[in-house]
Amino acid sequence: MESSQTLLKLTAELQKLPGIGRKTAERLVYFLLKSGDEQVKKLAQALDELSEKVILCRECGGITETDPCPVCSSEKRDRSLILVVEQPLDIAIFERTKNYNGLYHVLMGTLSPLNGIGPDDLRIGKLMGRLEKGDVKEVIIATNPTMDGEATALYISKKLKGIDVKTSRIARGVPVGSDLEFVDEITLMKSLEGRLAI
Amino acid sequence: MPLYKDEAIILRHYDLGDADRIISFFARRYGRMRAVAKGSRKLKSRFAGRLEPFHVISITFFGRENAELFKLSGAEIIRAHPSLSDNLEKFYRACYLNEAVETGLREGDPNGAAFHAVAQTLQRLADSSSPMEREWITRFFDVKFLSALGYRPSMGHCAVCRKEWPGNGNPVFDPARGGLVCRACGGKQNNVISLSSGAVKFLNRITSTGFDKAARLKPSPQLMDEISRTVIAFRNARLQTVFRTEQLLHSSLKE
Ligand SMILES: [Zn+2]
Ligand SMILES: [Zn+2]
Numbered sequence: 001m002e003s004s005q006t007l008l009k010l011t012a013e014l015q016k017l018p019g020i021g022r023k024t025a026e027r028l029v030y031f032l033l034k035s036g037d038e039q040v041k042k043l044a045q046a047l048d049e050l051s052e053k054v055i056l057c058r059e060c061g062g063i064t065e066t067d068p069c070p071v072c073s074s075e076k077r078d079r080s081l082i083l084v085v086e087q088p089l090d091i092a093i094f095e096r097t098k099n100y101n102g103l104y105h106v107l108m109g110t111l112s113p114l115n116g117i118g119p120d121d122l123r124i125g126k127l128m129g130r131l132e133k134g135d136v137k138e139v140i141i142a143t144n145p146t147m148d149g150e151a152t153a154l155y156i157s158k159k160l161k162g163i164d165v166k167t168s169r170i171a172r173g174v175p176v177g178s179d180l181e182f183v184d185e186i187t188l189m190k191s192l193e194g195r196l197a198i
Numbered sequence: 199m200p201l202y203k204d205e206a207i208i209l210r211h212y213d214l215g216d217a218d219r220i221i222s223f224f225a226r227r228y229g230r231m232r233a234v235a236k237g238s239r240k241l242k243s244r245f246a247g248r249l250e251p252f253h254v255i256s257i258t259f260f261g262r263e264n265a266e267l268f269k270l271s272g273a274e275i276i277r278a279h280p281s282l283s284d285n286l287e288k289f290y291r292a293c294y295l296n297e298a299v300e301t302g303l304r305e306g307d308p309n310g311a312a313f314h315a316v317a318q319t320l321q322r323l324a325d326s327s328s329p330m331e332r333e334w335i336t337r338f339f340d341v342k343f344l345s346a347l348g349y350r351p352s353m354g355h356c357a358v359c360r361k362e363w364p365g366n367g368n369p370v371f372d373p374a375r376g377g378l379v380c381r382a383c384g385g386k387q388n389n390v391i392s393l394s395s396g397a398v399k400f401l402n403r404i405t406s407t408g409f410d411k412a413a414r415l416k417p418s419p420q421l422m423d424e425i426s427r428t429v430i431a432f433r434n435a436r437l438q439t440v441f442r443t444e445q446l447l448h449s450s451l452k453e
Contacts, residue, residue, distance in 0.1 A: 019215030113293040113443040114210040114251070114300070147250045150283035158286070175241050184247035186278050 056088065059130065061106030061123055063088045071104060078102045080137040084127065084156065086110055086144060094142070102140075105130065110143055110152040119155055127156070131163055138166040145172045145190075199260050202268075204228055205276060206257040207316055208249055209296040213239065221249050221270060224299050224316060225257065229308040233259045233268035248273040252282050252292050252320055264306065279324040290447040291336055292323055297443045298340075302347050311346035315339055318409040329451070334422060337429045338412055341404050349436045351429075352377025353402035359383050369393045371428050373435035391431060397424040 007029055014025035032040050056062065057069035064070065071077055071091070081102025083094060091104050107122045130136065141156055143149035157167045173191030174183055183191075204225040211219045219238045224230045238245035248255060249270075254277040261268035282292045295316050303309055319339040326332045341351065355362055357377035363369070371391045372379040378398065379390065393401075400417055404425075407415060417425055 018213070112210075113290060113446050114296055115212065116442050118442075118446045118449070145247075147252065147283050147289075151286060151289045154283060154286055154289075178242070182242075182244070185275055186250075186280055187247050189280070 056106075060091075060104045061088060061108060061126070062091045062104055076101070079135045081140065082127070082130065082136050082138070083140045083142055085142050086149065086152075090142070103136075107143070107152065110146070110148040111155060112148045122152070124156060124159065128159065128163075131160075131165055136165055138168060140168050140170065142170045199262060201258060201260045201271070202228060203256070203258045206255055207296075207299075207313070207320070208251050208253045208255065209299060210251050211235070211238075211249055217243075219249065220267070222300065223255075223257065224296075224303070224313060225308075226310055226313045227308055229306050230299060230303045231259075231268060231305055232266070233261075233270040235270040235273075238270075245270065245273055248275055250278075251296060252279045253277070254317060254320070266305070277321070279320055281324050282320070286450050287329055287332065287447065288323055288326070290443055290450060291332055292320060294336065294441060294443040294447065295319055295323075295339060295343075297441055298343055298437075301437055301439050301441070302343065309346055312343055314409065315342040315346055318412075322412070330419065330422065333426060334417060337422075337426055338404060338415075340429045340433050341401075342409070344433060344436055345405065347436075349376065349432075350405055351401065351432050353398060353405055356380040356383055363398070369395060369398045371432075373428075373431040376432070376435075389431075391428055393424060393428065394421075396421055397428065401425060401428065 011022070011025045011029050014020055014028055015022060020028075032043070053065045054063060055065070055067055057064045057067055057072055059068045059072040062069050062071065066073070078101045082105050083100060083102055084105045084107060085091060085094070086107055086109060088106050091106065094100050094104070105123070105127050107124065107127075109117055109122055111117060111119060111122070127139075131139070139156070139160060141153040143152045153169050157169070160167045171194045172187065173194055174180065174187065180188070202225075204227050206223040206225040209222040209224055209230070211221045214220050214234060217237050217239045219235045220232055221235050221238075222230070222232050235243075235245045235249055237243045238249055240246065253275055256272075256274045256276055257270070258272035259268040259270050279292070282288050299312065299316060303312060316339075319335060322335045323332060326335060344350065353363070355378070357372065357375045357379055359380065359382065361380060363378055363380075367381070369392070370379055370381075371377065371393050372387065372389070373391070374389065378393075400415075400421055403415060
């Protein structure tokens with residue numbers, strides 16, 4: 001493979017993808033070489049379309065081919081609710097529950113001081129802008145229950161203190177179908193704090 | 199491959215692939231290291247919830263000797279500090295401790311005294327009740343942590359000629375030279391800090407006080423100002439980095 005600049009270039013590009021090292025990249029390149037022109041062209045076309053058609057919604061930051069996205073432009077969604085998530089893919093996760101009918105807002109990450117990410121690097125200003133219109137009654141913060149996710153939730157809830165909007169945080173607790181024996185201490189503690197009357 | 203068992207503080211983690219994480223941790227006997235925690239982002243992982251920053255855990259990991267990246271095989275929580283994310287200022291300060299470890303210690307360099315300083319300070323921050331108290335806890339940490347790295351500020355002697363400090367005159371602290379500097383050694387240069395004699399006594403006391411007696415020391419607000427300025431200048435001269443967590447802390451205090 002030493003002689004071909006084209007192969008080296010492709011291997012180098014593949015290696016930039018998360019979870020792909022040099023060996024995996026080389027294996028993928030060999031696979032593509034073996035699988036013939038048609039397969040390679042389909043992949044190239046799909047990648048082309050990805051950069052041409054797929055964008056991030058200017059309102060919520062979700063992945064979409066129309067701007068604003070189908071959720072943001074739908075008449076059927078409850079415009080008084082915004083669910084705040086870390087990543088565009090989190091939207092798909094909540095959509096799969098088929099139980100949430102409000103709008104979304106993607107932060108594009110969490111506060112992560114040790115990785116150099118502060119509030120200005122997140123789409124928090126944009127969230128504040130969306131709230132200014134006054135339609136939203138409740139903001140549900142659904143960042144991950146990690147240390148960084150909790151700090152981000154805290155930061156947003158403080159920002160929202162001055163505005164007439166209800167702020168809530170998704171509950172943390174014991175996973176459905178799990179055995180208490182295998183649940184960590186912090187989760188158990190949070191599940192006690194967040195207990196509900198039955 | 200050898201299996202290692204130790205007590206460790208989780209510094210941070212970052213995602214690897216679909217379900218794994220790389221954990222950066224500071225182990226009491228082995229120093230700062232990194233390990234892959236396979237499947238740790240999955241709900242049913244035995245690591246789930248146990249590898250968050252600031253947790254003190256009992257850790258087992260394996261790998262070649264001197265490996266860059268180890269593999270995590272076990273984690274049990276010894277102490278967790280969930281209250282550190284109940285308050286942003288606490289959170290940024292705790293992050294600062296971890297940044298200090300990642301900045302000040304090379305991977306694989308054991309430093310039990312530095313470990314002790316971080317572990318004790320996390321507990322003190324978690325228990326703390328005011329910003330002023332936390333500023334004091336943080337600066338006390340700086341002195342102890344830097345001492346553990348071999349940078350103990352010279353407060354009883356001139357940092358240059360080692361002559362004992364006479365206890366009168368106008369004390370001058372030179373961050374670049376690592377402590378008080380007497381007049382003969384040129385305590386009149388730029389970038390030096392004039393200290394009150396109260397601050398000199400207090401800083402001297404800090405260098406010789408352990409964490410067990412730390413809670414008994416409490417500086418007044420003016421004294422705290424002097425101590426903060428001096429300790430931060432000393433730290434910057436030694437570690438030569440801008441702390442991102444400190445910048446975030448300052449901008450959050452302004453909001
Ligand atoms: Zn949208
Ligand atoms: Zn001298």
